[in-house]
Amino acid sequence: MHLWRACPLALLWASLGIAQVSGDISFTLATPSGRTQFRLGEGVELEMRFSTTSPGRYAVWTTNTTRTIRQARFDRFLVDPQAGVADPLQDIFAQFDSGAAIGLPPPPLPVGAAVVVRVQLNEWVSIRQPGRYRVTAETSRVIIAGQPASTLTLRSNTVEIDVVPPEAGWAAAQFEQAVAVLERTDLRQSNEPERATRILRFLETREAAGALARFFEDGPSGAQKQLHAGLFVSPYHAEVMAAMERALNAPDRPITYITLQP
Known part of the structure; x- marks a missing residue:
């Protein structure tokens, strides 16, 4: 895993819990409502x-979340x-975005x-x-207003969170609810399938790995990017490969370029 390393001055700022200020602009990291405890496998929303x-003087890109x-x-x-921390997408085939305009x-x-x-950590x-x-x-994200190429790099304060084992039955309930959403055919134009896929992606359980493979390409079109990323995120690589092989061998399933991507 390759996580960036902060310089000593940045670590000093972080240890003090102070948002970094670049002259007249500040950047603060927080959790909604000040929440500090999350279950293992639960989405950690950050603001x-x-x-x-x-x-x-300044503008902020709010896309690409x-x-x-x-x-x-x-x-x-x-x-x-x-x-106990990993970059979930360190092995994904797509290394960079296309560099196209972002609006x-x-x-x-x-x-x-x-x-x-708002992003999910x-x-x-x-x-x-x-x-x-x-x-x-x-x-x-911060630029000089009207000058998209003039970016400023800012570092935030430090937020402390506690990650605890989930209570009995929580992961299974999350899994069942997410699969139920992905099985529906009346939500194709909503954001619900993408949110459900993100739940499976974050759970990182054996059952979630099988569901990600099951709905990849056959699931809602709006969730395919999350499904594709989820296949790389899962620590259950053997289960993912086995599920993909079963899908490839199914006589009624077409083989596309997405299926053949590394």
């Missing part, structure tokens, strides 16, 4: 909050300690109101054993 005291490739466009996360330049960052970008970092972890973010 990246940006604020400024200079009207019209999911990660299905090796090198994410904007954000990186440092988790300490590193024992119109964002509007200037308002004064007196923070812009909040699990898409960047997989925590695979219980414990207390310190999470710090680095981002290049």
Whole structure:
């Protein structure tokens, strides 16, 4: 696994729990409602909050909040300690995004109101054993307003979270609910299938691995990127390969270029 290493000064900022400020702009990392405890295999939602005291000077990209490739466009996360922590997409075939446009330049960052970008930590970092972890973010989402190429790199404060073993039956219930959503045919145009796939992806259980392989290509089209990434995320590689081989051998299943990707 390759996690970026912070410089000593950045670690000092992190240890003090202070958001890094670049002159007149600040970047703060937080959890919704200040939550600090999460189950093993549960999504860890983080909020990246940006604020400024200079009207019209800065803007913040709010797109690209999911990660299905090796090198994410904007954000990186440092988790300490590193024992039991892995980059879930270190082996995925897609290393970088296409470099294509990511939309119109964002509007200037308002004064007196923070812009909040929400991400799931699990898409960047997989925590695979219980414990207390310190999470710090680095981002290049901030630009000079009207100048998309003029990025600023900011480092956040540190957030502490406790990851605990889930209660009996929790993982099974999450699995059943997610599969039930993916089996429905009336949700093709909603975001529910993608959210359900993300639940399976974060669970990282043997059963979840089989479901990811089952719905890959045959499941909702809006969930395919998450399904593809989930196959690489799962620590149950043997089960994934066996399920994919069974699918390839099925006489009624076509073979596509996606199936043949490494």
